Amino acid sequence: MDIVIVGFGTVGQGVAEALSRKAPTLQSAFKEKLRVVGVFDSKSYDVSPKGLDPREVAGRKQKLGRVGPELNGKGVLEILEEVDYDVMVEVTPTNIKDSEPGFSNMMFALSSGRDVVTANKGPLALKFKELSRTAEKNGGRLRFEASVGGATPVINLSREILMGERILSIRGIVNGTCNFILNRMKDEGLPFDQALREAQEMGYAERDPSYDIDGIDSAAKAAILANAIFRRDVTFHDVRRTGIRGVSLEAVELAAEERKVVRLIAEVSESRLEVSPRLVPIGHPLAIGGTLNIFQLMTDLAGDITVAGHGAGKMETASAILSDIVALLKEDCASRKKEA
Numbered sequence: 001m002d003i004v005i006v007g008f009g010t011v012g013q014g015v016a017e018a019l020s021r022k023a024p025t026l027q028s029a030f031k032e033k034l035r036v037v038g039v040f041d042s043k044s045y046d047v048s049p050k051g052l053d054p055r056e057v058a059g060r061k062q063k064l065g066r067v068g069p070e071l072n073g074k075g076v077l078e079i080l081e082e083v084d085y086d087v088m089v090e091v092t093p094t095n096i097k098d099s100e101p102g103f104s105n106m107m108f109a110l111s112s113g114r115d116v117v118t119a120n121k122g123p124l125a126l127k128f129k130e131l132s133r134t135a136e137k138n139g140g141r142l143r144f145e146a147s148v149g150g151a152t153p154v155i156n157l158s159r160e161i162l163m164g165e166r167i168l169s170i171r172g173i174v175n176g177t178c179n180f181i182l183n184r185m186k187d188e189g190l191p192f193d194q195a196l197r198e199a200q201e202m203g204y205a206e207r208d209p210s211y212d213i214d215g216i217d218s219a220a221k222a223a224i225l226a227n228a229i230f231r232r233d234v235t236f237h238d239v240r241r242t243g244i245r246g247v248s249l250e251a252v253e254l255a256a257e258e259r260k261v262v263r264l265i266a267e268v269s270e271s272r273l274e275v276s277p278r279l280v281p282i283g284h285p286l287a288i289g290g291t292l293n294i295f296q297l298m299t300d301l302a303g304d305i306t307v308a309g310h311g312a313g314k315m316e317t318a319s320a321i322l323s324d325i326v327a328l329l330k331e332d333c334a335s336r337k338k339e340a
């Protein structure tokens with residue numbers, strides 16, 4: 001399996017490291033060579049049909065700020081035209097306005113029957129149907145476990161392990177930054193602005209925190225869950241969204257008196273698509289603290305199933321991408337066996 005990594009920041013470099021560490025085990029399990037044949041960032045690239053040493057490329061990126069020769073006005077896709085690869089790992093920045101460059105990158109790969117594994121929410125939250133139709137039409141596969149919940153395996157759990165279930169609804173905490181802020185308000189009695197400043201100082205929240213605190217990130221993830229698990233045809237704009245900007249310290253304190261906490265909950269079902277602050281009884285799984293992500297799935301046979309894990313981070317997100325790569329290897333291995 002020949003892989004190109006498009007986007008070589010935190011997650012791209014995590015994927016490079018994960019592949020270096022796991023390739024020998026995976027190769028012997030699936031009897032297939034696993035090679036990284038191309039790496040791209042916004043300004044430079046490195047390609048080799050024989051396979052690159054992903055750790056070496058990551059080292060170069062950290063030392064020189066680039067992965068290889070400059071693109072020099074050439075587009076990534078122009079160079080990719082000449083590269084023979086099977087899977088594109090698309091990990092450029094999420095753009096919730098127009099989904100670029102991720103959407104064009106993914107469409108380029110899927111249109112030629114290649115597989116795409118991504119953590120990039122923009123294209124999935126805005127143009128899911130177009131992407132999945134293109135994949136289906138051309139025989140490519142689109143996998144995106146890392147786009148929701150980071151290392152928490154909610155998508156593949158729902159679509160594969162729980163395939164025989166009817167999933168009635170999913171409620172989750174999908175933004176660790178909001179959870180951190182709400183927790184600091186409750187535990188330390190901090191007003192919202194001060195808890196937000198602390199989150200920014202600790203590197204959890206961006207200088208422009210709107211993406212997290214106004215529920216934009218959570219809504220993008222809710223839209224992806226609706227499309228992927230409930231087979232709905234929605235975009236990020238269809239999500240009823242209220243963020244945590246309006247949550248006052250008084251409201252948090254009042255909730256505590258009733259042994260409840262305020263949590264930013266994403267709820268998705270066949271008929272619901274909503275992100276809003278809600279009251280959750282202390283002791284309920286969704287009252288989880290820290291920056292973890294959590295999902296509670298209501299199913300028709302198994303009842304409630306809860307999964308929690310790290311929603312972000314270099315190696316955590318890379319682990320979800322790796323799980324999708326392994327799923328592709330497994331499928332390829334099964335079809336080779338069938339043909340033999």
Ligand SMILES: NC(=O)c1ccc[n+]([C@@H]2O[C@H](COP(=O)([O-])OP(=O)(O)OC[C@H]3O[C@@H](n4cnc5c(N)ncnc54)[C@H](OP(=O)(O)O)[C@@H]3O)[C@@H](O)[C@H]2O)c1
Nearest residue numbers: 007008009010011041042091092093094101119120312313
């Ligand atoms: N970080 C996490 O924990 C996490 C968790 C879940 C999902 N995600 C998603 O994963 C994706 C990557 O996140 P990240 O944290 O790795 O972001 P990042 O550190 O900002 O890295 C983005 C990379 O994309 C490159 N890039 C930007 N525009 C490009 C273009 N037109 N063509 C090729 N490469 C381009 C950047 O190039 P330069 O290096 O030259 O700037 C950089 O290498 C995002 O969509 C994010 O939402 C991240």
